[in-house]
Amino acid sequence: MATVVATVEAMWSREMAAMMGNMNQGTSGGPTAILNKCKEINEGITELTRKREGQLVSAQKALLDSSTGKEDQSSRQTLDYIEDEINTALRYLRDQFKRVKETPGSGDSRVQGQVENVSRNLRREIEAYQRTQSDFQKRLEEQVRRRYEIANPEATPEELEQGVQNVLMGQEQSFVVPGTRSRQANDARQATLQRSAAIRKIEQDLIELSHLYNEVAELVHQQEPAVQQINQGAEETHRNVEQANTKLDSAIQSAKNARRWKWYALIIIIIIIAIIVGVAVGVTQANKSANSSK
Template identity: 65%
Template sequence: MSYQSLGDNNQGGYGQYNPYGAQQNPYGAQETPYGGQPQQSYGYGHANAMEQGNGGYEMSNVPDKNALLTKINELKQGIEDVKRKRQTQLRAAQAALLESNTSKEDQVTRQNVDYIEDEINTALRYLRDQLKRLKDTPGCGAPGPAEHYTIAKKSLQDEITAYQGDQSNFHKRLEEQVRRRYQMANPEATPDQLEAGVQAVMQGQEQAFMTPGTRSRQANDARQATMARSAAIRKIESDMRDLAQLFTDVQELVIQQEPAVTQINQGAEETHRNVQQANTKLDSAITSARNARRWKWYALIIILIIIAIIVGVAVGVTQANK
């Protein structure tokens, strides 16, 4: 996603903030626990600072419709970037956590999942804020920008919903792993004990997974793996609450048609009706004028005929008298 032409903070524009700008990954940008090329870093720390008021990116008045449409298209591109990150990087990182087998892998992969999730969460909040700024921009309610704004809003809502769905599925798979590993470590537990133990582990109570008399490395790895997954579960649950609020925020951004634009449109429609009425009256007048001219010619011809008859009669009488 590129926000490089969004203006200057000193000029009241969006600012030069890019939520996907380069920043070092706190978990190691060169480490890719699930294989492939080194992960690109996207700097959500800067975005958090922006959201807390440490940097402004207020939107200035857009001079024309084309400039406003450009801003909306940039927003759409940002949504596509988040979608691509979710479908590729996040899903790969989640698969790596589900497939990891050692405590070291669990730690690294879980941190990588957390990092990418934070990137997506921050980007979605940023896009929501940009949508708010566009809504308050003069001209956004005009025909053209209004339709594109509505499409961008719907795309952002769809992406939040898709992200919630992915996180819910990942949550279920993690919970299944926690339950299965706890049951393996406590094979004699009753169903009630199993459920209580699993819930305790998912709440972060590490001692609930301890197996009396077991000190093997395998048992320790199983405990570490379970706790890593329970931590990921708790983070997802927290993020899901934030996503629900984020979706509500976007849903409430209903753009209103600008009164001035409405008046202009109404004036244009009234002018069009007046022109049509004037044309109708003009056509009627032209028809009447043509009919009047036609009757004048008819009258003139009749008069000429009468005059000819009178002259003819007069001539005939004169000749008869002679």
């Protein structure tokens, strides 16, 4: 039977193959690749929802309805398997969402809405799973209490409460089996121990789910400084380009002015030379005229 993880991995593999083709274009896939990732993670979440509402609920009901030690053990094994599948799938989806957030361009306005939508969907599924497990835990605790009462009909309310808490903590020796009702008591004891073990597993899973939820929520905000830094860098680069263009325009104008003044200077020099030459020629002609008159 294909698991949720296998389904998500298969979808992600197809996406990665397509993304590798896009990398030849000089980008990391761009907005289209990121949107495809978001779509496939959402599909994985949808598959996980079906498993939670279908297989998990059925396995929980089977354990609650079981009446023999053999049924209890079989139901527990099936339930543990499905819970482990869901927990593994949630961690896997968390990792894939982290990869999306680390992909260049995930803060682009064209994809940011879909990225945030994936985060909300994943957190919503984690919350739904937490509620399902919490409700199941309460029903198991009720069954533990009833079966402990069956095995210990003479216990006072205080002894009953203490005994139930000991069983829930995994202290099997707390479950007393009166010899006068050994068969019924042993059945109750077996059922109680199976359920108390399931409760302890749920408690541990709920702690991990809480951490998982916080990690997904923090991923959105953890990447914002990087995105802001990129935007600030782009703005600074734009300002630098504008300043460079301004300086370049100024340099070009200065060069034009310098060339213009060079021409002015050359013309003045030519005029001065012409004046000097004219004066020299005039003086020479005057001297010649004076000599001729003598």
